[in-house]
Amino acid sequence: MTALLDTLEGTLGGWGTTLLVGFVALAGLITVNAMFMVWFERKVAGWVQGRLGPMEHGPQGTLQTLLDVVKLLGKESIIPAQVDRKVFLLAPVVAFLPALAMLSLLPYDNNLTMTDVESGLLLVFAFGGVSLMGIFMGAWSSNNKFALLGGMRAVSQNIAYELPLLLSAMAVVLCAGSLNLGEIVAAQTGENGLWFIVMQPVALGIYLIAATAETNRAPFDIPEAESELVAGFHTEYTGMGFAVFFLAEYTYMFIVCGIGATLFLGGGDGPLLPGPVWFILKVYFLLFLMVMARWTYPRLRFDQLMNLAWKFLIPLSLINLLATAAVLKFVEVGS
Amino acid sequence: MSAQYLPVLFAFMGAIGFMAVMLGLNHLLGPKPKAALTPAVKFEPFECGVPALQRDNRRRISVKYYLVAILFVMFDLEAVLLYPWAVLYRELGLFGLVELVVFLISLVVGLIYAWRKGALEWQ
Amino acid sequence: MSTESATLKAYAAHPRTPEYAPLRFGTLTPALEQAPEDGTYYLNMGPQHPSMHGVLRLLLRLDGEKVVECEPVIGYSHRAHEKMAERGIFAQFLPNPSRMDYLGGMIYNVGYCQAVERAFSIEVPERAVVLRTLCCELNRISSHLLWFGTFLLDLGAFTPFLLAFQDREKILDILDSASGSRLTYCYANFGGLALDVPEDFAERTRQYIKEQRAAFHTYHELVTGNVIFRQRCEGVGIITQDTILSYGMTGPNARASGIAYDVRKAEPYGFYPEVEFDVPTRDEGDCLARYFVRFEEMEQSLRIVEQCLDRLPEGPVGPKKPLVRVKPKPGEYYHCVESPRGQFGMFIVADKDPEPWRIKARTPSFSNLSAMAEMLEGTMVADTIAILGSIDIVMPEIDR
Numbered sequence: 043m044t045a046l047l048d049t050l051e052g053t054l055g056g057w058g059t060t061l062l063v064g065f066v067a068l069a070g071l072i073t074v075n076a077m078f079m080v081w082f083e084r085k086v087a088g089w090v091q092g093r094l095g096p097m098e099h100g101p102q103g104t105l106q107t108l109l110d111v112v113k114l115l116g117k118e119s120i121i122p123a124q125v126d127r128k129v130f131l132l133a134p135v136v137a138f139l140p141a142l143a144m145l146s147l148l149p150y151d152n153n154l155t156m157t158d159v160e161s162g163l164l165l166v167f168a169f170g171g172v173s174l175m176g177i178f179m180g181a182w183s184s185n186n187k188f189a190l191l192g193g194m195r196a197v198s199q200n201i202a203y204e205l206p207l208l209l210s211a212m213a214v215v216l217c218a219g220s221l222n223l224g225e226i227v228a229a230q231t232g233e234n235g236l237w238f239i240v241m242q243p244v245a246l247g248i249y250l251i252a253a254t255a256e257t258n259r260a261p262f263d264i265p266e267a268e269s270e271l272v273a274g275f276h277t278e279y280t281g282m283g284f285a286v287f288f289l290a291e292y293t294y295m296f297i298v299c300g301i302g303a304t305l306f307l308g309g310g311d312g313p314l315l316p317g318p319v320w321f322i323l324k325v326y327f328l329l330f331l332m333v334m335a336r337w338t339y340p341r342l343r344f345d346q347l348m349n350l351a352w353k354f355l356i357p358l359s360l361i362n363l364l365a366t367a368a369v370l371k372f373v374e375v376g377s
Numbered sequence: 378m379s380a381q382y383l384p385v386l387f388a389f390m391g392a393i394g395f396m397a398v399m400l401g402l403n404h405l406l407g408p409k410p411k412a413a414l415t416p417a418v419k420f421e422p423f424e425c426g427v428p429a430l431q432r433d434n435r436r437r438i439s440v441k442y443y444l445v446a447i448l449f450v451m452f453d454l455e456a457v458l459l460y461p462w463a464v465l466y467r468e469l470g471l472f473g474l475v476e477l478v479v480f481l482i483s484l485v486v487g488l489i490y491a492w493r494k495g496a497l498e499w500q
Numbered sequence: 501m502s503t504e505s506a507t508l509k510a511y512a513a514h515p516r517t518p519e520y521a522p523l524r525f526g527t528l529t530p531a532l533e534q535a536p537e538d539g540t541y542y543l544n545m546g547p548q549h550p551s552m553h554g555v556l557r558l559l560l561r562l563d564g565e566k567v568v569e570c571e572p573v574i575g576y577s578h579r580a581h582e583k584m585a586e587r588g589i590f591a592q593f594l595p596n597p598s599r600m601d602y603l604g605g606m607i608y609n610v611g612y613c614q615a616v617e618r619a620f621s622i623e624v625p626e627r628a629v630v631l632r633t634l635c636c637e638l639n640r641i642s643s644h645l646l647w648f649g650t651f652l653l654d655l656g657a658f659t660p661f662l663l664a665f666q667d668r669e670k671i672l673d674i675l676d677s678a679s680g681s682r683l684t685y686c687y688a689n690f691g692g693l694a695l696d697v698p699e700d701f702a703e704r705t706r707q708y709i710k711e712q713r714a715a716f717h718t719y720h721e722l723v724t725g726n727v728i729f730r731q732r733c734e735g736v737g738i739i740t741q742d743t744i745l746s747y748g749m750t751g752p753n754a755r756a757s758g759i760a761y762d763v764r765k766a767e768p769y770g771f772y773p774e775v776e777f778d779v780p781t782r783d784e785g786d787c788l789a790r791y792f793v794r795f796e797e798m799e800q801s802l803r804i805v806e807q808c809l810d811r812l813p814e815g816p817v818g819p820k821k822p823l824v825r826v827k828p829k830p831g832e833y834y835h836c837v838e839s840p841r842g843q844f845g846m847f848i849v850a851d852k853d854p855e856p857w858r859i860k861a862r863t864p865s866f867s868n869l870s871a872m873a874e875m876l877e878g879t880m881v882a883d884t885i886a887i888l889g890s891i892d893i894v895m896p897e898i899d900r
Contacts, residue, residue: 282403341656
């Protein structure tokens, strides 16, 4: 292993080696996370519904998802006759495109960020919009009414919920005084640092709801609402093209929960265990909440979804922002 | 300065490579039945098992949501404008708070106006 | 027995005189050739669609997400049951009714037997009458449980579906131990039942009733109080009493709009006159009202089952030798029972032959589906699914 790293360092230089190793690790994280999440989701569903979930392959069915992937790799990829071929083939790639970049921005521990930039938080939110393009490209090129309806829903939903997402995160930025994700963590972990969940519980609530909607997860899964639109925007996709949309969805779930853990739960902060382990544990705790929501709630209707965003979440997050600013200023003046 | 953003570029390339491997493997491993033996109906768009009623489905579709989309553009721009303010808030003194209140009031008035006008209702 | 049933009387007694609504079948189909020019478009929902409850095809004209027009297209599971009846003797039609409505199979089976018994004056022993009533009510609960699960599945909640199926499984086991089949029963014979129930039947049923009452509590905690569920159901798909009467809707759908018509009370049959139960009604007529009415019906059914168990007499359950050849008296006969979806009627025309001259089944879902097309107009795609789910249709029963 060290020999290999040495050879790499010889050819690429130290910086290049870090980058290469980092990206290979992130690609591994994406694959393992998706496989684990599918298994985890099915197990939680089984637990909620009083049954076992996958049990056949591997201990407790852990190899089930791996075999699912192998199966999907061996499936025929059908391209329907009337689709826009180029866009149709490109759509899953675009949907997945920003995943690696967003993952590289997450602070896994103090100083363990692949891309450590000042505007980290803003960059993550900006990249989030790119995957929406992929979803809409897939929907539009499919030449299918269900897909088109799903794509339209996805766009409206994502733009409506981006605002509460931005505004709730802004309250945290106010407290931390930085957009750098590493510094936001540092603001929570210092001598008298406090996790922002204590100061910003309302923002956390808004963030979780908006993040669930942004990742098209139940109860906000109206773009792919299977009881209405069959499969929504990926109705016409088969084989790996279909799997990639799922891979992207599970990766974005990891990312929004990673941002949630960074903003509100102190990132890699915690006793005894090393930082990255704490970070992963917090991320999966938030993911568990999202999975539980999926197996508990019915789906919202389209206009109700919009009302929730515009008439409840956005005013609430504005009030929260104002209150945060006022309290911060008074504390400052008082001291 | 911009060098710290370089990994993002590599990440995009990495994602494309990752996708190329996945989709390419699927293309290699998946079955490729002979076109002559495949019924044409297999390549029809899915419309619940009956022939699609109109062939071309890439069309304008009324989502009745134009106003909300416009509202979104406004609010989103304003939210982005607020971010630099949020970063520098501690250094701005009391002026920062007053500024925020004025800014937010104009935002909220806009929202209330749109709300009362029925722009948020589904027609 | 005359064909002028109490149904007609109940309808006639109602203060309004409804205008009979035109049926909605075939209204859209001719227009399909050219695309509409006002920006609307046609969408096929079904027959191969996850929430079309079998093979219903809804032809929708949509304006964005809004339904402008709707036409239900039926007939995908037509099997010519009524024609089959004419080709054999009365007993040969016995397995068929439970295949019409596979969710209320026991009730259809018993309903057909009762129609023939009443028409040709065949005696049924008391034990068989009580057992039939008991099994029918168990069947009604299992049908409503399945409705509860699939309705919530249509709304996007997956967990209630599996919870309901776990409880339904217990009913299927109990009915299986009695009749030998789980879904399409052929338990009742002319003059009684095919078999007596096993010894542990009463004990198992009592155990089940206890478990089901506890399960209702879970359902209410999980679903009934849920904000999203309330929002999706309250005020959605309101059916007015006029619509109900003009389309001839019956069953829980009518009772959710305040029409307290139940065949079990209006034209009592079997053991129903002897047992105590209420007919739950609601006035709102929306999806939530239909939800509550069905839930209260399940509780009433449990009450009936308990009373039947308490008063189950000893004795034979049918004639010593199965009554294969009935002696028909020429004439026209009508008998109706309350199926989980409304009034199920059997209209029998007999001549001197051992085969029926004609059997016509009056199935409730046909009326319910016709009225649904009217309700859907002006709703959203998501509401379409919710309303369709709340109406509880069974396609094979419409197509027969």
